[in-house]
Amino acid sequence: MPYIPHTPDEQRRMLDVVGVADMDALFAEIPEALRPKSFDLPEGLGEHEVMRHLETLADKNNTRLVGFLGAGFYDHAIPAAVDFLTSRGEFATAYTPYQPEASQGSLQAIFEYQTAVCRLLDMEYANASVYDGGTALYEAMMMAVRHTKRRKIVVDECVNPIYRRMLDCYTSNLHLEMTVVAHREGGSNLKALSAAVDTDTAAVIVQNPNFFGVLEDFSGLFTHARSQGALNIISVYPLMQAVLKTPGAMGADIATAEGQSLGLPLSFGGPYLGMMACTKALIRQMPGRIVGRTTDSQGRTGYVLTLQAREQHIRRQKATSNICSNQALCALRAITYLCLMGPRGLANTATHCSELAHYAARRLLKLPGARLLSQRPFANEFALVLPKPVYHVIDRLTRRGFLPGFPLGRYYPGLENVLLIACTEKNTREDIGILKELLGGAL
Amino acid sequence: MIPNDLLYTSSHEWVRVTDQEALIGITDFAQCQLGDITFIELPSMGDTVVQGREMGSIESVKAASELNSPVSGTVVEVNAELDGAPEKINQDPYGAGWMIRVRLSEPPQGLLSPEEYKAIAECSDE
Numbered sequence: 237m238p239y240i241p242h243t244p245d246e247q248r249r250m251l252d253v254v255g256v257a258d259m260d261a262l263f264a265e266i267p268e269a270l271r272p273k274s275f276d277l278p279e280g281l282g283e284h285e286v287m288r289h290l291e292t293l294a295d296k297n298n299t300r301l302v303g304f305l306g307a308g309f310y311d312h313a314i315p316a317a318v319d320f321l322t323s324r325g326e327f328a329t330a331y332t333p334y335q336p337e338a339s340q341g342s343l344q345a346i347f348e349y350q351t352a353v354c355r356l357l358d359m360e361y362a363n364a365s366v367y368d369g370g371t372a373l374y375e376a377m378m379m380a381v382r383h384t385k386r387r388k389i390v391v392d393e394c395v396n397p398i399y400r401r402m403l404d405c406y407t408s409n410l411h412l413e414m415t416v417v418a419h420r421e422g423g424s425n426l427k428a429l430s431a432a433v434d435t436d437t438a439a440v441i442v443q444n445p446n447f448f449g450v451l452e453d454f455s456g457l458f459t460h461a462r463s464q465g466a467l468n469i470i471s472v473y474p475l476m477q478a479v480l481k482t483p484g485a486m487g488a489d490i491a492t493a494e495g496q497s498l499g500l501p502l503s504f505g506g507p508y509l510g511m512m513a514c515t516k517a518l519i520r521q522m523p524g525r526i527v528g529r530t531t532d533s534q535g536r537t538g539y540v541l542t543l544q545a546r547e548q549h550i551r552r553q554k555a556t557s558n559i560c561s562n563q564a565l566c567a568l569r570a571i572t573y574l575c576l577m578g579p580r581g582l583a584n585t586a587t588h589c590s591e592l593a594h595y596a597a598r599r600l601l602k603l604p605g606a607r608l609l610s611q612r613p614f615a616n617e618f619a620l621v622l623p624k625p626v627y628h629v630i631d632r633l634t635r636r637g638f639l640p641g642f643p644l645g646r647y648y649p650g651l652e653n654v655l656l657i658a659c660t661e662k663n664t665r666e667d668i669g670i671l672k673e674l675l676g677g678a679l
Numbered sequence: 680m681i682p683n684d685l686l687y688t689s690s691h692e693w694v695r696v697t698d699q700e701a702l703i704g705i706t707d708f709a710q711c712q713l714g715d716i717t718f719i720e721l722p723s724m725g726d727t728v729v730q731g732r733e734m735g736s737i738e739s740v741k742a743a744s745e746l747n748s749p750v751s752g753t754v755v756e757v758n759a760e761l762d763g764a765p766e767k768i769n770q771d772p773y774g775a776g777w778m779i780r781v782r783l784s785e786p787p788q789g790l791l792s793p794e795e796y797k798a799i800a801e802c803s804d805e
Contacts, residue, residue, distance in 0.1 A: 520718065545717070545743040554743070 300637065302667050304596075306617045306658025307447065307642040308369070308396045309508075310497045312475065312585070313662055318499045318572045327568055332525065336540045343539035346527040346564055349571040356477050356574070357491040358484025359513035364525040365567040366559055369494025370402040372510035373441065373471050376490040377403060379514070379521040380439035380467040387412050389439055390432045393419045394446035395471060397647035403441075412438075419648075422448035422610035422619050430460045437466040439490075444472055444480065448644070449593075449617030449656065450610050451480065458487035467518075474498055474511060476615050478582035479590070483513070490514045499573025500566060509566040519543075524559055585661055589616035592659040596668045600657070603676050609644075609654055617658040619644060622679060625652040629678045638667075638674055680707040682773055686749070686787070687796035693773065694749040694790060701750045701787070704777045705737070705768065708800040713739035716765045721746075721778055726754045730787055734779070737768075746778070750787040756780035 242250075247259070256262050263271065281289065303311055322328075326341065333339030333346075346364045353362035366372050377389055391400060393416050404414065417428045424446060433440050440461045445451050458468040467489040472480075475497040483491035495509030496502070514522055520543070528542030545551065577585065593616040600606055605623030622629065626643045633640045645652030659668075685693045691709035695702040710716065718738040728734045728748035735746040757779050761767060768776035791799070 520720070543738075545738040545741065551743045 298634070298637075301634065301639045302637060302663070302670075303639040304641045304657045304659065304663065304671065305639050306449075306660075307656055308398065308494060309502055309505075310473075310475070310616075310658060310660050311502055311662055312497050312499075312589075312660045314499050314501060314573065315576050317576055318569055321572050322565065322569050327565055328562070332541075333527075333564075334541060334544075336538060340539055342564060343527050343541070345568050345571060346525070347529055347539050348575075349567045350527060352571055352574045353474075353511050353513050356474055356482075357472065357493070357511075357513045358482035359488070359491050360516045361519045361522065361526070362511070362513040363522050364527055365495070365563045366510035366512060366524050367563065368506065368508040368510045369471060369492060369496075370396070370399040370510075372492035372494075372512045373399045373469070374403055374406050375510075375512060375523045376469045376492050376514075377407075377439055377441060379490060379518060379523070380469060381410075381412065383518060383521050384438040384465060384467060386436055386438035386466070388415065388434075388436045389413065389441065390415045390417060390429060390437055390466075392417055392424050392429060392440075392442045392446070394422070394424050394448060394450070394452075395441055395443040396447050399443075399471065419446075419448070422446070423450050423612050424452050424454075426452075426454075426457055429457055433457075433461045433464050433466050435464050437461070437464060439467045439469050441469045441471070444470060444483075444486075445476060445615050445617065447647075447656075448610060448619045449614040449658070451613045451615055453481055453486065454488075455481075455486045462487065462489075473615075475582065476586050476590075478579065479586045480615065489518060495566065495570045498570040500569050507563070507566055509563065509570055511570075523555075586615070589660050590614075592616070592661075592663055592665070592668070593618060593657070595665060596657060596659055596663075596671070599668055599672045600675065603672065603679060605679070609651070616660065617656060619651075620655050620657055622653050622655060622675075624679060626655045627652070629655070629675065632678045633671075633674050636674055638671055640671060640675060680773075681793050681797050681800065683793045685773070685793065686790035687793070687799075688747060688749045688790060689799055690745075690747045691800070692747060692749045694787070696750070696783075696787065699783050700755070701752070701781045701783055702777055703749060703779050703781060704772055705746070706796070706800065707772045710769050710772045710776070713737065713742055713744070715740045716768045719746075719761050719765045719768065719778070721757050721761070722754050724754055724757055727784075728752060728754060728779075728781060737765075748781070749790060750781055750783055751785050752781040752783040754779050755782045 333342045336343060350362040366375055389412055391414060415432050417425055417432055424442060429440060442454050454470060461468050468487060469490045470483045470488045471492045472483060474493040474495055491513045493511040495511045500509060526542050527539055530538055530540055532538045597618050600620055607621045609619035609621050630640055630643060641655040641657040644654040644656050685695050687693050691706045693704050693706050716737060716739045721735045722728055730748055730751045732748055733745045734748040737744055737746055758777050
């Protein structure tokens with residue numbers, strides 16, 4: 237969309253059409269106190285000056301770091317074809333495809349995305365995405381509250397702390413009762429989680445692999461929760477689902493994921509992709525858009541936004557979500573990535589990342605005083621306990637061009653000595669060797 | 680089509696009160712306005728409903744609306760047929776399309792007579 241400024245003459249003509257004297261009169265509805273005093277914007281610059289200014293700002297970022305940072309967001313390789321295909325103007329500018337007759341391409345892409353999400357997570361239905369993994373988890377929790385008409389939520393402390401903060405924040409005025417079950421050395425306390433789920437519980441919320449990188453099988457917990465009438469919600473790392481036990485196989489009612497690992501760049505925090513899938517029984521509670529496949533009056537295949545009657549443009553006051561940005565573009569990146577990788581490519585990548593992480597763990601455990609926080613299985617990420625607080629280690633290595641990991645003490649008091657280290661296919665064994673030397677020097 | 684032996688609400692529910700019980704549905708006018716009904720969400724057996732408060736929702740191909748309870752009491756029966764065949768509401772709103780049966784906790788107040796409802800249904804029709 238081009239930037240089209242209004243000339244004073246055009247403004248004058250628009251005001252005349254509306255029938256108001258000037259701009260102040262146009263905004264008179266808004267109380268004086270709520271109107272901005274000024275917009276605090278600098279004077280305009282020429283194109284060349286703007287470019288130079290932005291480049292100067294961009295150069296302040298250190299973009300050549302060798303990174304082992306994960307903690308929910310992962311620097312995976314993205315095939316060039318993803319950028320090429322999804323940057324077509326038709327996809328970039330499309331808004332909600334409410335008119336199926338004009339949007340068959342977008343609708344089919346979303347339908348294929350939903351199908352891929354269902355297969356990857358082994359669930360029955362998926363929606364057309366929400367903002368990010370945290371939003372997806374919040375929406376899943378509210379699905380459970382609506383479905384069960386209960387208000388107690390049991391959350392594993394091993395769930396991404398950013399997501400848990402979002403749950404707290406979004407529900408601070410909803411009078412939900414949140415019970416957080418503490419982790420045990422980076423693993424879920426399954427016994428305590430089971431004990432916390434009772435007949436007042438709307439949902440139990442867990443994550444696999446958990447925030448510490450540990451792999452869990454929640455099948456037993458889910459069986460118990462179901463016997464209490466609670467719903468099972470699990471947040472997963474979608475790329476790893478190519479090789480891990482699926483939410484469906486564990487008995488999850490709702491599965492959510494941050495889809496960033498499927499062909500979306502880290503981009504300093506977004507836009508990301510909130511994936512949601514559920515069982516058939518819960519489809520009416522699913523927020524957001526859902527594309528269905530049908531046949532028209534002449535028997536031809538067609539795609540439509542289905543369950544439209546509950547959508548935001550019809551049932552505005554009851555809408556559970558109001559996704560206005562082009563999240564479908566993020567979903568399109570994910571389906572493009574998944575198609576290019578294929579099931580085998582995805583599984584190979586997941587296995588490769590996990591093997592690299594296990595290699596890294598073996599190397600780094602040779603550092604004096606280093607040990608793993610948890611002895612339980614992990615995939616491509618692990619929590620390494622070091623003999624001293626990790627903050628200054630991170631500072632020191634970052635100056636040498638290495639981002640060694642995420643400081644767990646940031647969210648878990650008492651774990652100031654623990655570094656969360658993730659590997660992707662972009663890391664090499666050589667990187668890991670250098671990381672070990674640098675870490676050794678910093679300790 | 681406004682049967683003479685029923686009472687009505689301004690939000691287009693009908694109610695047949697007998698002794699301590701009430702049978703509830705939506706009117707022919709309402710189903711006609713909604714068009715093809717695709718889904719209905721009703722309270723469960725044993726749930727309490729309150730006169731004038733929301734008791735469920737109804738979705739058609741073009742709209743979704745709340746259902747308000749015309750009476751107060753406890754739900755003693757739900758029309759399970761509607762779960763798989765909500766179109767029964769379109770076909771037979773006063774018969775096979777009934778929704779719930781409620782044991783009254785108090786006599787309902789202020790329901791509309793067939794004549795009073797007729798005025799509303801016709802008025803809204805314009």
